[in-house]
Amino acid sequence: MDSVPIIQAEGIDKIYRSASDTVHALRNVSVKVESGEIVAVMGPSGCGKTTLLNCLSGLDSIDSGNVRINGQSLRDLTDDQLSEYRARSMGFVFQTFNLLPVLSAQENVELPLLVAGVSSKKATEIALGKLDDVGLVDWANRRPAALSGGQRQRVAVARALANEPAIVWADEPTGNLDTENEREIMELIVRLNKENGQTFVLVTHSDDVAKSARRIIRMRDGEIISDTNRDGDSK
Amino acid sequence: MNELFGVIPMTELAVGLALTLAVVLLGIAISGFRNRVFVKLALRNIPRRPAQTSLIVIGLMLSTMIIAASLGVGDTVTNSIRSFVVVDGLGHTDEVIRSPTFAFLGDDYLDGSQVDAVRDAVRGDDRVDGVLPLIVETLPITNTETSRTEARADVRGFDVESLAGFGDLESVSGQRVSLVELGDAEVYLNKDAANVLAAGPGDAVVIVTPTGRHDFVVRDVLDRGGLAGTNPRVLMRLAQMQQIMGREGQVNRVDISNAGGVMDGLDLSDEVTDHLRLLFTDFAVADELFELLRGDEIASAIEGRIESADLPAGLADDLLEIAGELRKAERSDRFTILMADDLNAIGVMAALERAGREDLVFQAAPLALDLPLLRVTDIKANLVELAEFFGTIFTLFFMIFGSFSIIVGLLLIFLVFVLLAAAREQEMGMARAIGTKRGHLVRLFTFEGTAYALLAGLIGTALGIIAAFLLVTILNSIFSEEDNAFSIRASFEARSIVVAFCAGVLLTLATVAVSAYRVSKLTIVTAIRGLPEEMAGSRPRPLRRRFGALGWSLVAPVHIVYEEMISRGWGQERGHRRVVGFAVAYVIVTFAGFIALGAISGIPILAIFGALGVIWFWWVVKPLFRVTPIVQATSGGTLVSGSSRGINEPRGFWWLLIFVLFIGVIWIKRVLVAAWQLIAPWNRTGAPALVFGLGIALLAVSASSTPLWSIGATVFLIGVGQFAGLLSRTMHASRGVSGRISTSASSGLVLIFWSLPFDSLEALTGELDGGIEMFILSGVFMVGSAVWLVMNNADIVSRFFEQGLGRFGSMKPVIRTSIAYPLAAKFRTGLTIAMFSLVIFTLIVFAILNAIGNVLEDEPDRVTGGYDIRATISRDLPISDVAADIGNSRELSISDFEVITGTGEIRGEARQVGAEEIGYARVQIRGLDEIYLDTSLVEFTHRDPLYGTTDREIWARLAEDPTLAVMNGQAIVEPDQFDGPQPEQFKVEGITNESDEDVDAITVQVRAPGGRGNVVERTVIAYMDNLANLLDVSGEAFDDGSQISTIFSAPGILEDVAGRPVPITIYQFRLAQPARAEEIAAKLETVFLDHSMEADSAQTLIDTNQQQGDAFNLLFQGFMSLGLLVGVASLGVISFRAVVERRQSIGMMRALGYKGWMIQAGFLFESSVIALLGITIGIGLGSVISYNIVQEIGKEIEGLKFNMPWINVMVIVAISWSFAMVTTYWPARQASRIYPSEALRYE
Structure with missing residues (x-):
């Protein structure tokens, strides 16, 4: 019996409607991701990469089709159940880091743990461990404003991994970073993927980032135009 | 109401405020005309966000509303009393003439010859249109039909031949009636008497006088007002009254009606009173008295008396005039008039006694007594003055207790602009980066603020009028009793509306200007990158340069002014000529000032210096006139418009005028800024605060001023705190720790100082003078220092909340973020807590002071002496x-x-x-x-x-x-x-x-x-x-x-x-x-x-007194809770803003697994933390100051106990907290419904 893909999307459509305009952001997209994969989603601006990530992760709703995570259809979940699901099984990294500016690095990493119901003491312990993993334990008490862009993104990665989620969604994780920081972050992601076997879905413009992925999905106008492995072989 | 607080004339205040507002608005309009793009930019924000605009206008209008309501209540009380005692009670009577012995034990009847003398005195005088002899007595009356009685009816007998000039009488059925129609045994009753006696036309009544019981029949019942008056009054013919009193041919009063109507006759009151007083004095006695007192010695004694005794203003003025008259060689009529007033005569005798001239008193006192042949009282003017006094007291009460709400309203205005600035920080940073000047940002905010202020001023004034009417309706229900003719009639004078509107708008504009200035201080990089402003700190200039700058500011004002011009861009291109013009005007004004100063002070060197300066300056600037037409303009030259650019500059004259008006301000500002920059680097050591604080405190002690002393001590204690921080640094404390020590010690010491009992430092300062303003100052400083203390130790507060409440599972992350956000924005959070605290503070003080009145209920014997009924006859x-x-x-x-x-x-x-x-x-x-x-x-x-x-x-x-x-x-x-x-x-x-x-x-x-x-x-x-x-x-x-x-x-x-x-x-x-x-x-x-006999149950009197007091206090609490609206509005503003500001963070939190209700709960919890901190501080400090007040009052009324009215406090807490929740609910709900992907996309 084949194993169940961790992410399975079938024929999903997403349409944004405004008073004057309708945008078909995703058109009949189907995709499967196996557990432990690092998948890069690439394509020109406006092709629907971020929308795909949002729809697959349950951050956004879909108009038709279905998304299953570990066999669980997201459509069947209420908003609160989706939130709980995200808290337990998903981590997010964004281009603009999205750290809470009023919390320290450590508190930012602790936050998903507290949401998941971990005790404060345990959360602190885990958070410091994760910050150590990303090399920022000495900066634990700094607020985001006092950190560089690369450091902020490493805190964001630590936060995404704090709950040891099955899937980490990363939307342009290196988009705001210089080459050196981009390399460091990608090395970190690859290392953690190897160590923990977590699934990473990365949205990126960067070929260097894509090179770190085992599989690359290319999109245009809301459709997947290719789905290849690192070596260019079709999936 | 003619005077605000009994001091500031309302008409002049209204004109002054209106002119000031006009000048300010004109200035803004001129600036707007010159910066039309910024006006457009500023005004486009207003319709774009209607919800935000509405909230801002609500916030801004509250101060105006409170001012308007206070003035409205004052006007109403003044006019109601005036209408009751003057229009209804006195009617056309302006002056009253009585026997000079009226003041002591009766014997107050005048005979026919004295009445004739009065008639003769005013015959042919067109200032007087009526002379009415009458008898006025307070007598018991019974309606024999209904057996109803009135022990103290005002029974009057009028000379029916002399009714001309005193208005008409009207029956309650609307028919015109006349006293002439009355038969021998007939009386009219006014409406109040008819009500008390349950009497109607045809009823038989009995009036008791010293001569016996007398039967009458009620001919008709009259409407209130004029001769029918108010309160139970019985009217009959004079002959009848003389007969029942056994006073044939006598009267005890002659009323005078001045020409004109009921109110405009007042204008002639002084003239007519003086005229009559002069006529009814014994000139031979006046001559004797004058000769006795004439000379410098007595005049000086009177002046000494005025200085040493705290006399009412009117009496002091009169005595001063008498002193002046005594220095003259001959007795004037003015002296006679003044001495005929018995209060003045007593004042003069007291001065003689004080000067050790009792020998003179023995001679002068009998003369002063014999001086007036008749006693003339300008009764209407006196009663109008009394009405004014009550109106003033009400306004003072409402204004003083409303001042907390006004302060809170101003803080809200400030907060609104802080938030607006925060919202536009990046935008403004970018604008600055591409060349926009600080001044442009100030203008941008000022234009927007002006629009809000005018809108809020209009709405606030209108709502203030409505609030005043509501308050008056409640007041009416408190004070009106059954059968009481007195009713409060709402009225609002035009000048009060002008004052409320102008004061409200000016206060708002001033706050807007301060906020705008603060906004303009942003640093471009920190603004664009959203970094904290303190990261942009710079090193101070070296001491030598700072000293140099101050010295230069002091000695080179012309140059300073020139620099200011240049910095405003007035020195470029065509502006160059303006600068020359300004400098010319400035120097001329300066030297002219020296000349004037020399002339006034009598120091010739100053005048000579000024004159030489002008000559020198003329020589220096003369060549400029050939090239600078603007100077010609300023010196009276003719302007030719339409000439080529640069030759003539018509607008220059107006700039010059404006500049000359503000020249001193600019210079003083520069000197103050330079002085501040000189001492600023030492500020953290506490030295400047210690020195200034001590200086102010010492000055205050010598001036015997409690407010000044308290402010001096506060500044000094801040210095002590700063010095403690410095000491901790020398002991190698970290920067953070020493900062905490400094601020905590400063705020803590200030809080303790203001919490001390009022006279606790009297041993140190001696007795100082302070009034009700100390209550306002105490509130502001106590709350300010407490909030300062809390916000500087916010981390401890947050730990307390987290550890206390963070145990509840999924609430943990909610509590963490909802505490972190307000504590990260300390300024706005502190401001909001301060607003809440101030409001709760006043409500608690009133609640506690309301509760202490219960001593009457607890120990009634102390009031009644142990007697159950008190009666007078x-x-x-x-x-x-x-x-x-x-x-x-x-x-x-x-x-x-x-x-x-x-x-x-x-x-x-x-x-x-x-x-x-x-x-x-x-x-x-x-x-x-x-x-x-x-x-x-x-x-x-x-x-x-x-x-x-x-x-x-x-x-x-x-x-x-x-x-x-x-x-x-x-x-x-x-x-x-x-x-x-x-x-x-x-x-x-x-x-x-x-x-x-x-x-x-x-x-x-x-x-x-x-x-x-x-x-x-x-x-x-x-x-x-x-x-x-x-x-x-x-x-x-x-x-x-x-x-x-x-x-x-x-x-x-x-x-x-x-x-x-x-x-x-x-x-x-x-x-x-x-x-x-x-x-x-x-x-x-x-x-x-x-x-x-009039008898009352003592307990009933106590209960009525207590009920009126309670109702009145409740009314005040209601009025002051207007401030609560401000506090709640501020939470609403903050919450709405937070939803916008944190949209991305909300998205991230949702991505991390926060459920919708957690986001909503977070916002509500955040508001709760702010509201509860404010409420706690308010209750704590309100209790402390109330305790001190109770101790102070306890010195006058023994046995007063401090009681915490817990139920009242709980109600205040519940209402305040619920209001806070209701206001936050909507933005919180909005936030919880944001879809995560939408929020994350938001920029």
């Missing part, structure tokens, strides 16, 4: 044996009564033997019978232990020794500003209500008014509890009902002073069954109707 209708009359009556039995006491009273004058003040001053004298002395439970707050250590012992000594006396608390209480203008009255020297319980006896000399009769000495051995005054409203109290210093002794004192027997007029009864007090009081009135 007419002096003209004395009772010979009250007990016998009760025994003989059918309604009452002597067994109903345990104790019956009687007291007689007269007016007099007193002085304290051996006191610094050797003049006599007004006092009330009461003779207490033996039964009273044996049974009174009235307590004493101060007593001479040689005469007794308990209250009973003191009363017993009084019974044993008729040369002993006691006085009421009024004799030792120092008035405060709410007591209004204090008539001169006897005050004991050396003893105040704050003195120890044990005092030494003093000797007091007492005599009849004006120095007539015998001088009687009494030893005053104790002073009564102030509460004993509360219900003691005798016929001889002041016009406004307030109590006068009174001396109590055995009955012999009355005859000794008056030289004849004085009848008993006050009766007090202790009942066998106190619960029957109301019933027996009513029966007493019936039994003693012929003596005009």
Whole structure:
């Protein structure tokens, strides 16, 4: 019996409607991701990469089709159940880091743990461990404003991994970073993927980032135009 | 209302504020015209976000609304009283002429020749349109049809031949009637009398006079107003009245009506009064008096008296004028007029006594008494003044207690602009980056703020009028009683509306300007990157340069001004000529100033310096005139418009004018800035604050000013805190720790200082002067320092919340973020907490002060003296044996009564033997019978232990020794500003209500008014509890009902002073069954109707008094809770802003697994934290200051206890917190519904 893909999307459509305009952001997209994969989603601006990530992760709703995570259809979940699901099984990294500016690095990493119901003491312990993993334990008490862009993104990665989620969604994780920081972050992601076997879905413009992925999905106008492995072989 | 707070003339204030606002708006309009793009940018924000605009306008309008409501209440009270006492009560009567002996024990009838003299005096005088002789008496009346009675009807007999000029009478059915129509045994009743007597036309009534009972028939019932007056009044023909009083051919009053209507006749009041006073004086006596007093010695004595005594303004002015007259060689009419006023005469005699010229007093006092042949009172002007006083007091009350709400409103305006600035920070940073100047940002905000301010001013004024009407309606229900003709009629004067609108808009604009200036200080990089502003700190300039800058600012004003011009871009291109023009004008003004100063001060060197300066300057700038047409313009040259650019500059003249107007301001600002920059680097050491604080405190002690002393001490204590921080740094404390020590010590010390009992530092400073403003200052400083302390230790507060509440599973992350957000924005959070605290502070203070009044309920004997009924009768209708009359009556039995006491009273004058003040001053004298002395439970707050250590012992000594006396608390209480203008009255020297319980006896000399009769000495051995005054409203109290210093002794004192027997007029009864007090009081009135007895149950009086007080306090609490709206609005503003500001973070939190309700709960919890912190601080500090106030009042009223009205407090907490939740609910719900992907996309 084949194993169940961790992410399975079938024929999903997403349409944004405004008073004057309708945008078909995703058109009949189907995709499967196996557990432990690092998948890069690439394509020109406006092709629907971020929308795909949002729809697959349950951050956004879909108009038709279905998304299953570990066999669980997201459509069947209420908003609160989706939130709980995200808290337990998903981590997010964004281009603009999205750290809470009023919390320290450590508190930012602790936050998903507290949401998941971990005790404060345990959360602190885990958070410091994760910050150590990303090399920022000495900066634990700094607020985001006092950190560089690369450091902020490493805190964001630590936060995404704090709950040891099955899937980490990363939307342009290196988009705001210089080459050196981009390399460091990608090395970190690859290392953690190897160590923990977590699934990473990365949205990126960067070929260097894509090179770190085992599989690359290319999109245009809301459709997947290719789905290849690192070596260019079709999936 | 003519004067705000009794000091600032309203018309002038309205004109001044309107002009100021006009100038400010003109300035903004000119600036707007020159910066049209910024006007467009500013105004486009307003319609774009209607919800935000509405919230801002609501926030901004509250201050205006509170000012408008306060003024509206003042106007209403003034006009209601004026309308009641003047229009309805007096009608066309402007002046009243009475017998000169009116002041003392009756004997106040005039004979026909005196009335004829009055008629002759005004015949042909077109300022007077009516002279009406009449008799006015207070007499009992009974309606025999209904058996209803009125013990104190105002019965008047009018000369029907002289009614012209006094208006018409109208019956309640609307028919015009006349007194001429009355038959011999007929009377009219006014509406109030008819109501009390349940009488109608045709009813038979009986009026009791000293000559017996007299039957009349009611001809008709008249509407209130004019001669029909207010309160129960009976009208008849003069002949009839003379007959029933046994006063044939006599009257006791002649009313004068000035030309014009009811109110405009007032304009002639001074003239007519002076004219009549002059006519009705004995010139031979006036000459004698003038000769006796003439000369510099007495004039100086009078002036000395004015300086040393705190006299009412009107009296002081008159005395000063008399002093001036006495320096003249010949007696003037003015002197005669002034001396004919008995208050002035008493003032002059007091001055003579004080100057040690008692010999002169013996000669002058009888002359002064004989001077007026008739006593002329400008009664309408006096009553209008009284109405003004009450209106002023109400406005003062509302304004003072509303001032907290006004302050909170201003803080909200500030907060609104802080938030607007935060919202646009990046935008503004970018604007600055591409070349926008700071001034442009200030203008941008000022234009937007002006639009809001004008809108808010209009709406606030309108709502203030509505609020005033509502308050007035409530006031009406508090004070109007059944059968009471007095009703409060809402009114709003145009000038009050102008003042409210202009003051509101100007206050808003000032706050907007400060906010705009603060906004413009942003640093481009921090703004664009969203970093904290403190990261942009720069190193101070070296000391040498800072000194240099200050010196340069001081010695080179012209250059400074030139620099200011350049910095404003006025020095470029065509502006160059303006600068020259400004500099020319500035220097001319400066040198002209020297010349003027020299001329005024009489120091020629200054004038010479100025003149030389002008000559020098003319020589220097003369060449400029050839090239600079603007200078020609300023020096009167003709401007030719339409000439080529650069040659003529018409606008330059106006710039010059504006600049000259503000030249001093610019220079002073520069000097102050340079001085601040000089000391700023040392600021953290505490040295500047220590030095300035000490300086201000020392200055305050020498000026005897409590507010100044408190401010000085506050600055000093801030310095102490800063110094503690410096010390901790020298002990290697980290920057963070030393900062915490510095701010915590500063704020903590300031908080402790303001929380201390009011007189705790008196040993250090001596007695200083402070008024009600100290309450406002205390509130502001206590709340400010407490919030400062809390916000600087916010991490401890947050830990407390987290550890306390963070145990509840999924609430943990919610609590963490909802505490972190407000504590990260300390300024705005602190501002909001401060607003909440201030509002709760005032509400709590009022709630606690409201609760202390219960002492009346707890210990009623202290008020009533242990008597259940208090009754007064007419002096003209004395009772010979009250007990016998009760025994003989059918309604009452002597067994109903345990104790019956009687007291007689007269007016007099007193002085304290051996006191610094050797003049006599007004006092009330009461003779207490033996039964009273044996049974009174009235307590004493101060007593001479040689005469007794308990209250009973003191009363017993009084019974044993008729040369002993006691006085009421009024004799030792120092008035405060709410007591209004204090008539001169006897005050004991050396003893105040704050003195120890044990005092030494003093000797007091007492005599009849004006120095007539015998001088009687009494030893005053104790002073009564102030509460004993509360219900003691005798016929001889002041016009406004307030109590006068009174001396109590055995009955012999009355005859000794008056030289004849004085009848008993006050009766007090202790009942066998106190619960029957109301019933027996009513029966007493019936039994003693012929003596005009008015009896009241003491407990009922206490209850009414208490209920009115409670209702009044509740009204104030309601008014002050307007501030709560402001506090709640601020939470709403913050929450709405937070939803926008944190949209991305909300998205991230949702991505991390926050459920919708968690986001909502977070917002609600955040508001709760702010509201609860504010509420806690407000309750704590409100309790502290209330405790101090209770202790202070306790010095006057023994036995006051501090009670925490927990239920009231809980209600305040519940309402405040619920309001806060309701306001936050909507934005919180909005936030919870944001879809995560949408929020994350938001920029």
